[in-house]
Amino acid sequence: MTTPNNTPIKNRIGAVFIPVRNLEKAIEWYRKIVGLEGGEEHFGHLFVAPMEGTAGLILDAMPKWRKEDGDIATYQVPSIQLVTDDLQASYQFMKEHHVELVTEIQDDFYFVFKDLDGNVLMICKNT
Structure with missing residues (x-):
């Protein structure tokens, strides 16, 4: 088809x-x-x-x-976007779990982090 x-x-x-x-x-x-x-x-x-x-x-x-x-x-740019309803809580969760944060919260909309293998990923507000 x-x-x-x-x-x-x-x-x-x-x-x-x-x-x-x-x-x-x-x-x-x-x-x-x-x-x-x-x-x-x-x-x-x-x-x-x-x-x-x-x-x-x-x-x-x-x-x-x-x-x-x-x-x-590894991915060196954020090519995968995960979503959250609470950006601040997600950022704090990542900090508490010692996830490597690439950025702080940007534009009150997203932040970037690295996974265990150094892949760069992004978390954005669910809109």
């Missing part, structure tokens, strides 16, 4: 992949910080967690995309 623009590709994000170095540590961190519940491991390097708003968040150890030294590239 094709869309009105005659393309078979849907105008929808199915999931978001986040590169991680250690899958088990990343699962634990994301469960604590983002409140992930459930989820399943696949193929020894993927963890698929259900999320509201997308089909899921996938933590991926990405064995096929590693550099020669075994390391993996």
Whole structure:
């Protein structure tokens, strides 16, 4: 089936992949910080967690995309936006959990932080 623009590709994000170095540590961190519940491991390097708003968040150890030294590239700009109803409480929560904050709250709308692997992510007010 094709869309009105005659393309078979849907105008929808199915999931978001986040590169991680250690899958088990990343699962634990994301469960604590983002409140992930459930989820399943696949193929020894993927963890698929259900999320509201997308089909899921996938933590991926990405064995096929590693550099020669075994390391993996991380997101260096905030390419993933998580939402909150209470920006101040979310910022304080991150501080209390010793999450590396890249910015303070900006424009009373968002702040940027790094995950366990150094990926740069953003939290914004739910509008």
